[in-house]
Amino acid sequence: MKNSLKIIIVICVCILLYPSFLGAQNNTASPYSKFGTGELASVAYGRNLALGGSGFGLRNPYQLNIKNPASITSIDSLNFLFETGVSGQFTLSSSSDKNQIFWSGNLTHLVFGHRYTNWLMGTYGVMPFSNIGYNLRTFQMVESEDSYVFTDWVGTGGLNKIFYLLGLKISKNFSLGGEVAYLNGSLVESRKTWAVVQTDNPTYYLSNTRYSGFTYRGAFQFTANLDKKGTNLTIGGMFSPLQKLSGKSNVIIDQQYGSNYVDSMYYHSGAATPINLPLTYGGGIGFTWKGKYLLAADYERANWSINGDKSYVDQQIYSFGLEKVPQNTLKYFDRCSYRVGFRYDSGYIRTKGYTVDDVRVSLGMGLPIQKTGSMVNVTLEAGQKGTMHMGLIQEKYLKMTVAFSFQDFWFIKRKFN
Amino acid sequence: MIKLKFLIALLFALLFYSCQYTDDENFQYNVGNDFVSDPVKVIMIDTLTVKTYTTAVDSVNTSRNDRFMIGRAENMKVVTTCESYFRFDPAGEYNLHSSSIFESANMILNLDGYSFGDTAKICKFEIYRLTEDITVDKETEYIYNTTKFAHEATPLATFSVDLTDDKLDSVVVDLPELGKELFDLAYNNDTILSDADQFKARYKGFLIKPADDNVSSVVGFVANPDSTLSPKIKIRYQDNSLDDDLSFSFEIEKYQTVTSSTTSANVNYYGSNYFVNDYSKLIGKDFPTGEGKLSSTETGNVTFLQGGLNLRTRIEIPTINNLYFLGIGSVIKAELLFEPVKGTYTKQSDLPSKLEMYLVDKKNDNYGQMAMVGSTDMAYAVLHYNNEFKDETYYSFDITKFVVDEYLDNGDPKYSLLMSMPQSGINGNVDQLIIGDQNHPTNKMKLKVYLATY
Numbered sequence: 001m002k003n004s005l006k007i008i009i010v011i012c013v014c015i016l017l018y019p020s021f022l023g024a025q026n027n028t029a030s031p032y033s034k035f036g037t038g039e040l041a042s043v044a045y046g047r048n049l050a051l052g053g054s055g056f057g058l059r060n061p062y063q064l065n066i067k068n069p070a071s072i073t074s075i076d077s078l079n080f081l082f083e084t085g086v087s088g089q090f091t092l093s094s095s096s097d098k099n100q101i102f103w104s105g106n107l108t109h110l111v112f113g114h115r116y117t118n119w120l121m122g123t124y125g126v127m128p129f130s131n132i133g134y135n136l137r138t139f140q141m142v143e144s145e146d147s148y149v150f151t152d153w154v155g156t157g158g159l160n161k162i163f164y165l166l167g168l169k170i171s172k173n174f175s176l177g178g179e180v181a182y183l184n185g186s187l188v189e190s191r192k193t194w195a196v197v198q199t200d201n202p203t204y205y206l207s208n209t210r211y212s213g214f215t216y217r218g219a220f221q222f223t224a225n226l227d228k229k230g231t232n233l234t235i236g237g238m239f240s241p242l243q244k245l246s247g248k249s250n251v252i253i254d255q256q257y258g259s260n261y262v263d264s265m266y267y268h269s270g271a272a273t274p275i276n277l278p279l280t281y282g283g284g285i286g287f288t289w290k291g292k293y294l295l296a297a298d299y300e301r302a303n304w305s306i307n308g309d310k311s312y313v314d315q316q317i318y319s320f321g322l323e324k325v326p327q328n329t330l331k332y333f334d335r336c337s338y339r340v341g342f343r344y345d346s347g348y349i350r351t352k353g354y355t356v357d358d359v360r361v362s363l364g365m366g367l368p369i370q371k372t373g374s375m376v377n378v379t380l381e382a383g384q385k386g387t388m389h390m391g392l393i394q395e396k397y398l399k400m401t402v403a404f405s406f407q408d409f410w411f412i413k414r415k416f417n
Numbered sequence: 418m419i420k421l422k423f424l425i426a427l428l429f430a431l432l433f434y435s436c437q438y439t440d441d442e443n444f445q446y447n448v449g450n451d452f453v454s455d456p457v458k459v460i461m462i463d464t465l466t467v468k469t470y471t472t473a474v475d476s477v478n479t480s481r482n483d484r485f486m487i488g489r490a491e492n493m494k495v496v497t498t499c500e501s502y503f504r505f506d507p508a509g510e511y512n513l514h515s516s517s518i519f520e521s522a523n524m525i526l527n528l529d530g531y532s533f534g535d536t537a538k539i540c541k542f543e544i545y546r547l548t549e550d551i552t553v554d555k556e557t558e559y560i561y562n563t564t565k566f567a568h569e570a571t572p573l574a575t576f577s578v579d580l581t582d583d584k585l586d587s588v589v590v591d592l593p594e595l596g597k598e599l600f601d602l603a604y605n606n607d608t609i610l611s612d613a614d615q616f617k618a619r620y621k622g623f624l625i626k627p628a629d630d631n632v633s634s635v636v637g638f639v640a641n642p643d644s645t646l647s648p649k650i651k652i653r654y655q656d657n658s659l660d661d662d663l664s665f666s667f668e669i670e671k672y673q674t675v676t677s678s679t680t681s682a683n684v685n686y687y688g689s690n691y692f693v694n695d696y697s698k699l700i701g702k703d704f705p706t707g708e709g710k711l712s713s714t715e716t717g718n719v720t721f722l723q724g725g726l727n728l729r730t731r732i733e734i735p736t737i738n739n740l741y742f743l744g745i746g747s748v749i750k751a752e753l754l755f756e757p758v759k760g761t762y763t764k765q766s767d768l769p770s771k772l773e774m775y776l777v778d779k780k781n782d783n784y785g786q787m788a789m790v791g792s793t794d795m796a797y798a799v800l801h802y803n804n805e806f807k808d809e810t811y812y813s814f815d816i817t818k819f820v821v822d823e824y825l826d827n828g829d830p831k832y833s834l835l836m837s838m839p840q841s842g843i844n845g846n847v848d849q850l851i852i853g854d855q856n857h858p859t860n861k862m863k864l865k866v867y868l869a870t871y
Contacts, residue, residue, distance in 0.1 A: 136453065140454075140455060143461060144463075149458075149459045195459045198817070255748075255869070263747065265746075266745060
């Protein structure tokens with residue numbers, strides 16, 4: 001009973017925290033989040049993050065790897081897992097004439113894993129899919145007059161993802177996995193346009209587009225032990241079909257006069273242009289050498305250009321990671337994991353002839369919590385996104401993520417209190 | 418359990434710590450149109466037709482006013498003539514003896530600094546005695562700028578004013594004959610001096626007007642009966658005493674206080690200004706009054722505004738609905754820009770610093786003064802005087818509220834605008850503003866409408 005009480009408490013905490021995914025805070029401060037569905041959030045956390053985001057070929061008996069649904073069958077000795085995390089990010093954004101510093105951060109994910117049988121494992125949770133947070137100022141000239149018009153753009157919102165993963169162990173070496181996820185959320189943009197000739201009378205444009213839709217993923221994983229000292233090779237792959245997110249948008253245009261008088265000029269509510277979440281596929285390997293070192297490498301491709309808009313381009317992601325695998329010894333620091341990673345994301349947005357790519361390196365540690373088998377994964381990422389060419393913006397960022405992985409040993413142990 | 422609580426608390430702590438903030442309120446990027454482009458465009462339209470007219474009023478009340486305006490001035494072929502009518506109360510205090518001897522008598526007029534016209538020219542004025550009683554309108558108890566009272570054929574006295582003399586602050590006019598007559602009344606203790614009505618029946622009043630052939634400027638004199646600087650007739654006499662400054666004065670009639678059940682007002686019954694404009698060189702007729710209007714096309718592409726006579730400029734924007742052809746949008750600003758016609762002013766003080774705008778219907782009936790859009794503050798024209806380049810002097814008038822209302826109204830224009838000199842104190846000056854219309858060759862009026870289209 002006590003055990004289930006704790007689970008209920010944890011679930012309550014999660015319900016309490018869930019709204020913080022829903023745009024209550026900006027999870028990003030990137031002008032590039034104006035495009036598409038916003039800045040795409042990481043698809044996996046904890047260990048994956050420190051390994052450059054790789055994970056198609058990773059299996060771990062104590063930690064969830066939600067990048068590959070087939071991998072969760074590796075959790076064969078635990079009944080229940082709970083993972084969550086928080087992140088904080090420091091961003092230095094530079095345009096050709098200006099530098100800005102931002103701090104942003106939030107809860108990264110809430111994931112629960114359940115083992116139903118020795119061959120069937122389920123995982124469900126919630127995490128951001130994309131984040132929007134931008135503040136821009138643009139200017140134009142009045143038509144037929146030599147004076148400026150400014151526009152202040154503020155974007156908020158983003159899409160959240162509620163997902164369910166199922167892992168099926170077909171044989172000792174081969175697993176299949178699948179995911180169904182429900183995406184929903186609002187892309188909110190407010191624009192204030194004001195002419196220098198009359199700054200007291202700005203025009204406000206407010207649009208709120210609520211998108212929702214389901215996505216599906218299928219995955220496999222194959223493992224081959226190459227010797228008895230713990231050398232093995234895991235190959236994984238993932239495939240997700242094209243899905244359409246339909247949306248409903250509300251547009252309001254208000255004309256303000258003076259400090260407190262507003263004329264409502266325009267209101268429109270209707271179907272929004274659907275967003276095509278592209279066909280996505282990828283594959284990767286994980287090679288463990290004598291139970292000591294792990295090398296992971298992933299490749300992923302998403303055909304965003306299906307959206308037909310020139311600003312969408314196909315996205316390719318290369319991820320590499322190296323881990324010093326924890327050893328079962330009495331020395332605490334030998335029981336920690338040490339990870340480095342590299343990731344190159346070609347980006348899915350093209351603007352002014354430049355694709356908004358992203359390159360990052362990561363460093364991480366997995367710190368076991370005393371004897372429980374639970375773990376705290378600390379990851380530090382440093383990266384660079386975008387370009388300063390053509391009046392665009394380059395972001396240099398440093399991001400720290402702390403992810404917690406709680407296992408049922410941790411819950412069970414309390415029985416002996 | 419302790420550890421669980423600790424971890425939950427830690428989680429919360431981390432969550433709140435990670436809440437986003439920025440280091441600076443002003444954290445936008447100035448990225449221009451390179452990055453994203455606002456579909457809201459602001460268009461400036463200056464092609465709407467603006468029709469302008471001059472319209473006059475029947476009359477302006479000019480009694481109960483603290484200024485007498487006298488003189489004649491010409492501006493842009495319009496000749497403005499101002500005359501003043503007033504009368505005196507009998508002298509109140511005097512102490513004459515049998516040995517008192519009349520010495521001299523003067524009418525003293527104090528300038529109050531106001532002038533309109535060509536101040537370089539000498540003003541020639543004439544004082545007449547009235548042969549008709551000064552009367553007020555029975556209903557309103559006012560005298561109007563159109564009222565004249567009969568006077569003697571020959572002037573009692575003439576005098577001139579040279580406004581180029583900076584030190585000139587008063588005018589002293591000899592009135593020997595009239596002065597002797599008034600002295601004798603006092604010397605003889607005539608009962609007429611103790612009966613104001615009888616006195617005013619005999620001395621009906623005075624008219625001061627410019628000499629018929631004199632076109633120079635209009636000069637302002639102090640006329641507030643409570644002021645010691647108001648017109649008076651001062652009579653000097655000698656006595657067998659060492660005091661060589663003996664005098665007594667006939668002062669301008671005081672305000673009479675009329676107290677009704679609701680109000681108590683000072684009413685100066687019998688001092689007034691007569692104003693008239695001669696348009697014979699311009700149009701050969703008077704400007705229409707009431708609901709009448711005369712297009713600027715008939716007056717050399719100019720319109721007039723003037724105090725005293727209250728000439729006003731009616732502004733019509735008949736094609737305002739054309740803004741709809743530019744798409745869905747909103748008016749963010751509408752500004753009327755116009756210029757005083759070159760040659761009709763020589764210095765900044767010739768130009769009124771402030772103009773008012775009224776909403777009127779087809780019959781010039783007033784629907785109230787125009788406010789600023791989104792505000793209860795009244796809208797006024799702003800004079801942009803350019804000392805260096807006078808030709809670049811102009812007025813700007815924010816008429817956004819009018820254009821927004823007409824634009825939102827969506828129907829045919831119901832209202833027009835009437836621009837005037839400040840209506841408060843309109844009878845205290847004859848300042849003139851002559852502005853060019855949309856087709857004036859050099860001083861064109863412009864209407865700029867800024868439309869945000871989406």
